[in-house]
Amino acid sequence: MRNTAAILGIGNVLWADEGFGVRAVEALHARYCTKDDVEIIDGGTQGLSLLPIVENTEYLLIFDAIDFGLPYGTMKSVFDEDVPRYLTAKKLSLHQTSFQDVLALAQLSGRIPSRMALIGVQPLDLNTYGGSLTTPVAAQIGPAIDLALLYLEDANVKFMPRLKGDEIEPLSPLSVVGVGV
Amino acid sequence: MTTITTPNGFTIDNSGKRMVVDPITRIEGHLRCEVNLDQNNVIRNAVSSGTMWRGLEVILKGRDPRDAWAFCERICGVCTGIHALASVRAVEDALGIKIPENANSIRNLMEATQWAQDHLVHFYHLHALDWVDIVSSLKADPRATSDLAQNISPWPNSSPGYFRDVQTKLKKFVDSGQLGPFMNGYWGNPAYLLPPEANLMAVSHYLEALDFQREIVKIHTVFGGKNPHPNWLVGGMACAINVDGPLAAGAPVNMVQLNLVSSIIDRTIAFIDQVYIPDLMAIASVYKTWTYGRGLAGQNVMSYGDFPLHANEFSEHNLLMPRGAIVDGKLDAVLDVDLRDPSQVQEFVNHSWYRYPDEAAGLHPWAGITDPDFVLGPATVGTKTDIKQLDEDAKYSFIKAPRWRGHAMEVGPLSRFTIGYAKGIADFKEPVDKMLTDLGLPIDALFTTLGRTAARGLEASWAAHKMRLFFDQLMSNLRAGDLAMVNTEKWEPATWPKEVKGIGHVEAPRGSLGHWIHIKDQKIEAYQAVVPTTWNGSPRDPSGNIGAFEAALLHTPLADAAQPLEILRTLHSFDPCLACATHVLAQDGGELVRIQVR
Numbered sequence: 001m002r003n004t005a006a007i008l009g010i011g012n013v014l015w016a017d018e019g020f021g022v023r024a025v026e027a028l029h030a031r032y033c034t035k036d037d038v039e040i041i042d043g044g045t046q047g048l049s050l051l052p053i054v055e056n057t058e059y060l061l062i063f064d065a066i067d068f069g070l071p072y073g074t075m076k077s078v079f080d081e082d083v084p085r086y087l088t089a090k091k092l093s094l095h096q097t098s099f100q101d102v103l104a105l106a107q108l109s110g111r112i113p114s115r116m117a118l119i120g121v122q123p124l125d126l127n128t129y130g131g132s133l134t135t136p137v138a139a140q141i142g143p144a145i146d147l148a149l150l151y152l153e154d155a156n157v158k159f160m161p162r163l164k165g166d167e168i169e170p171l172s173p174l175s176v177v178g179v180g181v
Numbered sequence: 182m183t184t185i186t187t188p189n190g191f192t193i194d195n196s197g198k199r200m201v202v203d204p205i206t207r208i209e210g211h212l213r214c215e216v217n218l219d220q221n222n223v224i225r226n227a228v229s230s231g232t233m234w235r236g237l238e239v240i241l242k243g244r245d246p247r248d249a250w251a252f253c254e255r256i257c258g259v260c261t262g263i264h265a266l267a268s269v270r271a272v273e274d275a276l277g278i279k280i281p282e283n284a285n286s287i288r289n290l291m292e293a294t295q296w297a298q299d300h301l302v303h304f305y306h307l308h309a310l311d312w313v314d315i316v317s318s319l320k321a322d323p324r325a326t327s328d329l330a331q332n333i334s335p336w337p338n339s340s341p342g343y344f345r346d347v348q349t350k351l352k353k354f355v356d357s358g359q360l361g362p363f364m365n366g367y368w369g370n371p372a373y374l375l376p377p378e379a380n381l382m383a384v385s386h387y388l389e390a391l392d393f394q395r396e397i398v399k400i401h402t403v404f405g406g407k408n409p410h411p412n413w414l415v416g417g418m419a420c421a422i423n424v425d426g427p428l429a430a431g432a433p434v435n436m437v438q439l440n441l442v443s444s445i446i447d448r449t450i451a452f453i454d455q456v457y458i459p460d461l462m463a464i465a466s467v468y469k470t471w472t473y474g475r476g477l478a479g480q481n482v483m484s485y486g487d488f489p490l491h492a493n494e495f496s497e498h499n500l501l502m503p504r505g506a507i508v509d510g511k512l513d514a515v516l517d518v519d520l521r522d523p524s525q526v527q528e529f530v531n532h533s534w535y536r537y538p539d540e541a542a543g544l545h546p547w548a549g550i551t552d553p554d555f556v557l558g559p560a561t562v563g564t565k566t567d568i569k570q571l572d573e574d575a576k577y578s579f580i581k582a583p584r585w586r587g588h589a590m591e592v593g594p595l596s597r598f599t600i601g602y603a604k605g606i607a608d609f610k611e612p613v614d615k616m617l618t619d620l621g622l623p624i625d626a627l628f629t630t631l632g633r634t635a636a637r638g639l640e641a642s643w644a645a646h647k648m649r650l651f652f653d654q655l656m657s658n659l660r661a662g663d664l665a666m667v668n669t670e671k672w673e674p675a676t677w678p679k680e681v682k683g684i685g686h687v688e689a690p691r692g693s694l695g696h697w698i699h700i701k702d703q704k705i706e707a708y709q710a711v712v713p714t715t716w717n718g719s720p721r722d723p724s725g726n727i728g729a730f731e732a733a734l735l736h737t738p739l740a741d742a743a744q745p746l747e748i749l750r751t752l753h754s755f756d757p758c759l760a761c762a763t764h765v766l767a768q769d770g771g772e773l774v775r776i777q778v779r
Binding site: 104 | 237252302306350388391394395398410
């Protein structure tokens with residue numbers, strides 16, 4: 001039995017707006033809880049080790065910084081077979097090369113998710129090593145999460161807002177989580 | 182310049198036709214390679230360049246040393262745990278923290294797991310396609326493939342129907358036009374020598390290995406809490422073990438999970454010994470006359486040593502993977518390596534895009550400087566944002582040039598096995614001798630591209646069997662009642678001296694990795710990492726010595742000058758990982774050029 005959904009943030013948190021995807025899943029995880037058959041993953045810049053996550057879900061939702069050629073901070077979603085196409089054509093980072101291979105290998109094994117959504121944000125700054133998200137990109141985290149919840153509701157995945165005082169196990173060590181948003 | 186001989190004994194000639202391969206595919210990170218070919222398409226000069234800047238050293242300055250591992254874990258998409266381990270070891274060394282035996286066993290187990298998984302993934306998913314022609318496998322007879330497979334291994338997935346299914350699946354994938362990772366292959370190149378049946382067997386195992394590698398890393402999830410990005414801890418490990426306790430959210434590691442680890446270890450040993458090694462031998466037996474790619478192998482090789490059998494003891498007798506350096510091919514005189522000695526490991530930058538006050542001299546990492554300086558030499562063709570050809574007489578890489586007592590060194594599985602062999606240690610000597618005897622080859626055949634690939638396979642088997650050793654060691658310690666996992670005596674910064682320095686070294690899957698830390702007033706004052714691909718992929722140094730990549734490419738003939746298959750084969754044999762050797766774009770924001778040959 002595959003998971004109902006996997007929400008995957010990819011990118012490098014050490015590299016300014018490259019970290020958008022990871023920051024988005026962290027924020028989602030901090031604000032909402034969901035059922036056990038929904039995985040929320042900080043994928044970092046991992047390649048092949050993300051394959052099991054991709055192969056083990058019906059619905060894959062990805063957050064990433066994508067070069068759409070739009071004004072910076074613009075958010076755009078693509079779906080299903082357009083997802084690998086976008087990662088192939090609009091590549092701006094190394095992690096996208098390996099992630100595109102991950103999707104191809106899932107295709108080869110016959111275990112590609114039945115539905116996919118990619119929520120991308122046009123980055124402003126990819127060059128500041130050690131930098132945080134820029135203001136226009138950070139401002140899209142909230143809207144990106146709202147959009148993700150909307151897509152996932154369509155796939156029958158429910159989220160509950162966390163209550164004040166809930167103990168939340170962080171997705172990443174606190175030292176890293178604290179750097180960005 | 183036309184022809185010169187380098188101090189380390191290589192003749193290079195840059196007069197012939199220049200060819201650029203950028204980026205080198207199927208590696209982590211960004212590597213560019215330029216070669217000069219003579220009229221017979223033989224490589225006479227090679228230039229290897231890391232085209233992205235790293236900057237880890239800059240980001241760590243001023244941070245809490247106990248957090249450094251979490252940043253180090255993010256610099257690479259492959260060996261996250263390896264950098265984290267080097268980092269916690271550096272901090273522990275600086276502060277004199279002794280870790281419990283259980284933490285040592287678990288760290289060794291996690292590291293050996295990483296070796297087995299990394300070597301497996303490298304062989305099948307990054308390197309095999311340099312030897313195996315995917316498209317040719319579509320022509321194989323599944324029945325003959327089954328005969329071949331059953332002839333070399335007892336592995337059960339070997340029926341004609343099994344191979345026919347794989348072939349059908351592959352054909353469908355190729356026909357769909359979505360070649361994915363197979364997109365950049367030089368299919369049909371005459372340098373591919375395997376018969377279609379061997380190609381089909383290898384492709385089938387490519388897919389099986391893909392399924393299997395996910396199993397192996399569950400070990401990291403058990404002990405590191407999660408994967409990717411498992412948790413590490415200065416002073417020990419972050420997991421608590423309760424052999425008798427129930428499984429519950431947030432509960433310590435219990436017997437159910439330990440049994441899972443044990444069964445993964447059994448399957449890892451079986452997969453490597455019954456699939457990986459037989460495939461390696463089958464490939465080697467066909468390619469054994471392809472004897473190129475020697476470079477520094479058997480000549481100048483080094484290992485920092487690793488896998489302390491007991492905690493906190495890094496002296497030679499306690500390390501299962503030996504430490505040492507061989508210089509000038511003197512296998513009978515393995516020299517000792519001391520990472521603290523300022524005259525041993527030094528980094529040079531006169532051919533790297535960094536600035537030193539005096540670039541004729543090298544700097545020991547404790548005195549290291551990472552100050553980027555992206556300038557191009559006068560013979561460069563093109564511009565900063567569109568380089569057509571690098572000028573290797575000037576600065577040409579974001580990789581520094583580390584040297585050991587002034588020598589360029591090769592690191593990695595073959596170097597480690599060479600040192601183990603030279604020391605006469607049975608763990609290394611016996612499998613090497615057996616493999617050479619089975620293939621009918623002399624010891625010298627080991628010092629080649631194929632030898633590098635073979636040593637990695639033997640080392641994967643070594644690591645898989647050591648996983649069992651470390652697991653058993655952990656279990657017997659737990660059963661004896663020792664449950665200690667972390668030493669927190671010096672956790673509080675108030676207990677630290679005002680200023681200290683430390684080193685953390687690890688043998689990463691691809692070679693020797695060192696982190697040098699300087700802690701002052703409870704913060705990181707300076708941090709330097711010298712990574713395996715810095716050693717192997719280094720540019721030239723002030724004396725004119727060339728590094729392992731450049732040396733290994735010399736004298737190799739290309740079957741087809743438009744398809745640099747042989748260049749990929751040799752560079753991949755080192756398992757280059759540039760993500761941590763270099764990082765991001767040129768500092769002025771200009772993206773460096775990517776000319777793709779083909």
